[in-house]
Amino acid sequence: MQDTQSTNQGVSWQTVEADYADQRIDNYLLAQLKGVPKSLVYRILRKGEVRVNKKRVKPEYRLQAGDLIRIPPVRVADQNPLPSANLSSVQALDQQVLYEDDILIVLNKPAGMAVHGGSGLQFGLIESLRALRPQAKHLELVHRLDRETSGCILISKRRSALRHLHEQLRNKTMDKQYxxxxxxxxxxxxKLVAAPLLKNTLKSGERVVRVDADGKPSETKFRVVERFEDCSLVEASPLTGRTHQIRVHALHAGHPLAQDPKYGDEGFNQQMRERGLQRLFLHAKSLRFEHPQSGEMIQVVAPLEPSLLQVLKSLRQ
Structure with a gap:
């Protein structure tokens, strides 16, 4: 997107870059006008205050490269500024890059870091990356990881790559192993837990997921990697991408995750704390996908952090 001018009492004119071709105008505006209520975006579209090439358009209009968009003045809620690239937590992310090229990044996300700001958090992983890579104007998360989960997370640098990678997620051709x-x-x-998941948001804003017939179809493959006296190390491959899917499916199978603050068993959690486990034991071990540009298969593996390796060593003794 290029800002060609910003005159006429706050009216802005934007020329659509090739990367945004085929995106719906409503989705484009929602992304550009961060902080503007959804209802207002649809109102200015409905009233014809947004023009594309001087014409009124419907929300489902798909943009073409070179389209000139007129956007009326709207009040944008104050956005959280990007964090300083000098912060140690931000700089530490540079050490977690597992793979990077011109169009995507795979990071080993640290446990305890949210993927984006919000809900009282000033910034998360994506804001930190934008501070570290100011020249990459279109950084977007391809998928998400729970705040407590560590491991492989994929970020696109271009909209065209994001579309391609989302298509792989929809077609279930991207392989994620935890x-x-x-x-x-x-x-x-x-070997397979297939149980529909329903997401509820509590008054506190906390999200809780449960197995429910009214939920969305959800499937996770499981395989035993190693057995210990009173617990098991398993590999989990989600075939769908629901919130807290692996955690709730494991619980449904009768095997809650170690140190899970939301769905765990307190007695088991206490046992694991005594072995030195201070966090949820869930790690996105590997990611396998087709490169959006070259078409080659890329496999990236994130090593387990030392604290998790230490817990496994303690269990083997």
Whole structure:
């Protein structure tokens, strides 16, 4: 997107770059006018205050490269500024880059870092990356990880790459593998958990997910990697991408994750704390996908952090 001018009492004119071709005008405006209520975006479209090439358009209009968009003056809520690139937590992300080229980045996300700001957090991983890579104007998360989960997370640098990668997620051709430590002896014959998941938001704003017939279809493959006396290390491959999916599916199978503050078993959590586990034992171990530009298959592996390796070592003794 190029700002060609900003006159006429706050009216702005934007020329659509090739990267935004085929995006719906409503989605484009929602992304450009961050902080503007959705209802207002649809109102200015409906009233014809937004023009494309001097004509009124419907929300479903798909942009073409070179389109000239007229955007009326709207009040944008104050945005959180990007964090300083000098902050140690921001700079530390540079050490977590597992793969990077002109159009995408794969990071080993630290546990405890949210993927984006909001809900009282000033900034998260994506804001930190934007501060570190100011020249990359179109950084976007391809998928998400829970705040407590560590491991592989994919970020696109171009809209065209984002579209391609989202298509792989929809078609289930992107392979995501996690490792998790769970309570008890996982049964070998439980290779697939298929249980619909329903998301609820509590008054506090906390999100809680449960197995419910009214929920969205959800599937996770599980495989035992290693057995210990009272717990199992499993590999989990989600075939769908629901919130807290692996955690709730493991619980549904009777094996809650170690140190899960939301869905865990307190007795088991206490046992794991005594072994030095201070965080949820869920790690996005690897990511395999088709490169949006070259078409080659890329596989990226994120090593387990030392604290998790130490817990496994303690269990083996």
């Amino acid at each position: 490792v998790a430590l769970v309570r008890g002896q996982w049964q070998d014959h439980v």
